[in-house]
Amino acid sequence: MASGTALIYDEEMTTHKLLWSDPICDIEVPERLSSSYEQLRSYHLVERCVHVPAREGSEEEILLVHSLEHLEVAKSTQTMNEEELKRVSENYDAFFFHPSTYRCARLAVGATLQLVDAVMSGKVRNGMALVRPPGHHSQRNAANGFCLFNNVAIAAEYAKLKYGLQRILIVDWDVHHGQGTQYIFEEDPSVLYFSWHRYEHQEFWPSLKESDYDAVGLGKGKGFNINLPWNKVGMGNSDYLAAFFHVLLPTAFEFDPELVIVSSGYDSGIGDPEGQMNATPEVFAHLTHFLMQLANGKLCVILEGGYHLKSLGESVCMTVKTLLGDPVPQVSGEMAPCLSAVESIQNVRAAHKPYWKWLAYEDTSFLQNLSTKSHFLKTANSNPSTEHESKITNNNDTVKVDRFLELHMKNILFPVPPIKTATTGCEGSEHFLSEHVQLVKEMDKTEVEALVSGFYADLVKDNKTLLSLGSMFVILDKILKKEVCNGIATSPTAALSAAVALRHSVRLGFQRVLCVFVGDMQMIPNTEDGKMLIINICEKEQSGKTSCKHYFSLNWKEDAEGNDFFSAVLGFILPVAYSYQPNLTVIAVGPNRNLGISGISLLVALIQGLAESRIFAVIEDTEISLMQNVAKLLVGASTPAFGIYVPPTQEKVNRIKALRDQFQQEWKMLQCSVKEGI
Ligand SMILES: NCCCNCCCCCC(O)(O)C(F)(F)F
Ligand SMILES: [Zn+2]
Numbered sequence: 001m002a003s004g005t006a007l008i009y010d011e012e013m014t015t016h017k018l019l020w021s022d023p024i025c026d027i028e029v030p031e032r033l034s035s036s037y038e039q040l041r042s043y044h045l046v047e048r049c050v051h052v053p054a055r056e057g058s059e060e061e062i063l064l065v066h067s068l069e070h071l072e073v074a075k076s077t078q079t080m081n082e083e084e085l086k087r088v089s090e091n092y093d094a095f096f097f098h099p100s101t102y103r104c105a106r107l108a109v110g111a112t113l114q115l116v117d118a119v120m121s122g123k124v125r126n127g128m129a130l131v132r133p134p135g136h137h138s139q140r141n142a143a144n145g146f147c148l149f150n151n152v153a154i155a156a157e158y159a160k161l162k163y164g165l166q167r168i169l170i171v172d173w174d175v176h177h178g179q180g181t182q183y184i185f186e187e188d189p190s191v192l193y194f195s196w197h198r199y200e201h202q203e204f205w206p207s208l209k210e211s212d213y214d215a216v217g218l219g220k221g222k223g224f225n226i227n228l229p230w231n232k233v234g235m236g237n238s239d240y241l242a243a244f245f246h247v248l249l250p251t252a253f254e255f256d257p258e259l260v261i262v263s264s265g266y267d268s269g270i271g272d273p274e275g276q277m278n279a280t281p282e283v284f285a286h287l288t289h290f291l292m293q294l295a296n297g298k299l300c301v302i303l304e305g306g307y308h309l310k311s312l313g314e315s316v317c318m319t320v321k322t323l324l325g326d327p328v329p330q331v332s333g334e335m336a337p338c339l340s341a342v343e344s345i346q347n348v349r350a351a352h353k354p355y356w357k358w359l360a361y362e363d364t365s366f367l368q369n370l371s372t373k374s375h376f377l378k379t380a381n382s383n384p385s386t387e388h389e390s391k392i393t394n395n396n397d398t399v400k401v402d403r404f405l406e407l408h409m410k411n412i413l414f415p416v417p418p419i420k421t422a423t424t425g426c427e428g429s430e431h432f433l434s435e436h437v438q439l440v441k442e443m444d445k446t447e448v449e450a451l452v453s454g455f456y457a458d459l460v461k462d463n464k465t466l467l468s469l470g471s472m473f474v475i476l477d478k479i480l481k482k483e484v485c486n487g488i489a490t491s492p493t494a495a496l497s498a499a500v501a502l503r504h505s506v507r508l509g510f511q512r513v514l515c516v517f518v519g520d521m522q523m524i525p526n527t528e529d530g531k532m533l534i535i536n537i538c539e540k541e542q543s544g545k546t547s548c549k550h551y552f553s554l555n556w557k558e559d560a561e562g563n564d565f566f567s568a569v570l571g572f573i574l575p576v577a578y579s580y581q582p583n584l585t586v587i588a589v590g591p592n593r594n595l596g597i598s599g600i601s602l603l604v605a606l607i608q609g610l611a612e613s614r615i616f617a618v619i620e621d622t623e624i625s626l627m628q629n630v631a632k633l634l635v636g637a638s639t640p641a642f643g644i645y646v647p648p649t650q651e652k653v654n655r656i657k658a659l660r661d662q663f664q665q666e667w668k669m670l671q672c673s674v675k676e677g678i
Helices: 033-044 068-079 082-089 101-120 153-165 178-184 236-256 285-291 309-323 341-354 368-379 396-410 445-453 463-480 492-509 566-580 598-605 624-637 650-663
Strands: 005-009 127-132 168-172 191-198 225-230 259-264 299-303 419-423 438-439 482-492 514-518 530-539 550-555 583-588 617-618
Touching: 005 033, 005 101, 005 309, 033 127, 033 309, 033 530, 068 082, 068 101, 082 530, 101 127, 101 153, 101 259, 101 299, 127 583, 153 168, 153 225, 153 259, 153 299, 153 566, 168 178, 168 236, 178 191, 178 225, 178 259, 178 285, 191 236, 225 236, 225 341, 225 419, 225 530, 236 566, 236 624, 259 285, 259 368, 285 299, 285 309, 299 309, 309 396, 396 624, 419 463, 419 624, 445 463, 463 482, 463 492, 463 617, 492 530, 492 583, 492 617, 514 566, 550 566, 550 650, 566 598, 583 624, 598 617, 617 624
Parallel strands: 005 127, 127 299, 168 191, 168 259, 191 225, 259 299, 419 438, 419 482, 482 617, 514 530, 514 583, 530 550, 583 617
Antiparallel strands: none
16 A cells, blocks of 8 residues: 655746736746745645655657647747747736746646656655646647646646556646646546636636536547536635535546546635635645545645635645645534535536436436526625625735634644554454554443443443443543544444443533444434434434434445445535534444445545544444454555445435435535525
C-alpha cells in the first residue's frame, strides 16, 4: 500500500509576473505561491510531506494537448522586450507574458507530471503541486485567463499514454469554469470532467453558454462533462457539500476512476475577490477527504486560482493536512444549501439522467414546463431567505477577511493526536497493529458494573460481556479526551455494547452522537432529546419502530454480487449525518448483518469526515475479517475496495426518495430538488 504525500514547489515559478498595469490580471501575483508555501511551513506540514522536485515539461509533453503554433508563440516570448510582450499578450483574453513566463509554464507542466509519476509509481499515495501560471482556461491553440499551458489536461493525456489509464476523473473546484479543459476532453469518455463555477446566468466570466449545466459532452463523450453553475454569489460549505453528495460523488463512484486529478483553485473560498463565495477553508478538507476514497487513494491536487492570500494559504493547508491523513475538522456554518444551489443541482442531475445508471430513476417531470420554469428561475429574485447572508460585507475588504480567518481557523487547526486508533487487542487485531494503534488495558469488572448498574444491568449476564463493555469505556474515554482519534472493540453482543456506548457517550458530555447500526439493533435507545441520531440499516423494519427525526430504519438488503449501497450512503446517510453535525460517531455491526464488507467499508471510509474523525466502532466478535477491514480504515492504512458497482434498483431509489421527501425540511442537506410549484 503506497503511503506518503508529495509536495511539489519550485520558487522559480514566482518569477512570472505582470510588467504593466492591467486591473484584470494584476491579482495573479507571485506571492500566491510563496505565501502558500510559507503557510504550509508555519503549520509544519512541509516537513511531513515527501519533497518531489519540479522539472521542465518537455515540448513533446506540451504537444499532447497544445498545437505546435501555440508552443512556438509561447517559446518566442522569452527574448521579447516589454513592448512586444504586451502586444503578444493582447492577442488573448486575460493573459500576460513575462520573459520568464515560458520557463515557468514549462515548470508548472513538469511539476504536475512529476506528481502524476510519484503517485502512479507508488512512491507516494497522493500529493499537491503548487504551480503557476495556472492551466484550466488554456486551450489547444490559445492562452486564456492567466493560463498558458493546461497543466491538468496534459497530466491526464500523459497518464493515459504512460500508464495506459482508461478512466481519469478531473474535479475542478476553482470558482471559474475550466472551459479549456472542457474543450480538450468534451468528446473523450475516458476523462470525466466536473466543474462548478460562478456563472450568474452567463453574466460571469468567461460568460459562455457552454458553461451551463446542459453542456454534457459531445459524441462519445456525452455524460462525461459535468458543469454545475452557481447562479448566485455567496455559496457556502453546505452548497459545496450538497454538490458532492448529490452530483459528483455518485457519478464518480459509478465511473470508478483509476486516477483523480484536482484543478484546485481556491478562489471558490471565502474572501476571494473573484469568487465572492462564502465557503471556509476547512470545507476543502472534506472535499479532499471524499476524493481520497476513489482510485485507491491516487489523488493529484494541482493549484489553479485563488487570489486572497490568507484564504488561499489556509485552504491549501487544509488540503495538504487531509492528504496526509489527519482528522478532518468539523465543517462550520448552517448545513442548508440555498435555493439557487438546489436548483442547479436538480438541473444538472436531470441533464445527466440519460448517461448515468445511478440517475436512471431520477424524477425529471419538472422538465416538462422547463420553458416557463427555467425562465422563471432565471428571472426570479429568490427572496433573501433563500440566499446565504454573506459573513463578510464584501470580499474586497481584505483586512476584514484576514481577521475573520484568523479567528475562524484558531479553533480548527488542532494538533494531530499522537495515536490514531485505540483497541483492546481484540482477536485478529495483530494484523493491523502499528505505531498508529494503542492497546488499551481492560477496565476491571467492578468498575464496569458500577457504570452499567444504572441501566441494562439485567442484560449484562456473563463476564465476557462485562469485559467487552469495560474495554469500550476505556476507549470512549480516550476518544473523549482526544488522546486518540478513534477506537474499535469487538463484543459478544454488539447491540448491547452500542446501546451502552451511546448512553455512556452522552453522559460523558458528547451532545450529538451519531449511531449507524448495521443489522438487528434489538434495543433502541430513546432519541427524543436529540442527543443521539440513530440510523439502523437492517433487513426489515424493527418491530413497530417507524422512522422519525432522530431515528431512521433504513431497510436494505445488499445486492448479492456487488455494492449497491452508494445511493444510500451518498443520497441519505451522509446528508443526514452532515446536517446533524455529530461530535461523535458510533458505528456498530450486530448479528446477521445485511450489508457486505464493501458496503460497510464505504460507510466507514466516508463517515470519517464527521465529528473530527472521532469514531467508535463496535463489531460483533464473530466478524473477524470485517473487524480487520474497519480497523485498517480507522488507522487510515488503506482506501477500501468497494466491490463491483451495482446501480440501485427502482425500489431502493424510491425508498431513499421517500425518506428524503419526508425529512428534507428537518435535515436540509437531503435537498437535491426544489419542490414543485414553488
Ligand atoms: N472582465 C474580464 C474578467 C477576466 N477575469 C479573468 C479571471 C481568470 C481566472 C483564472 C483562474 O482563477 O480560473 C485560474 F485558475 F486559471 F487561475
Ligand atoms: Zn479561478
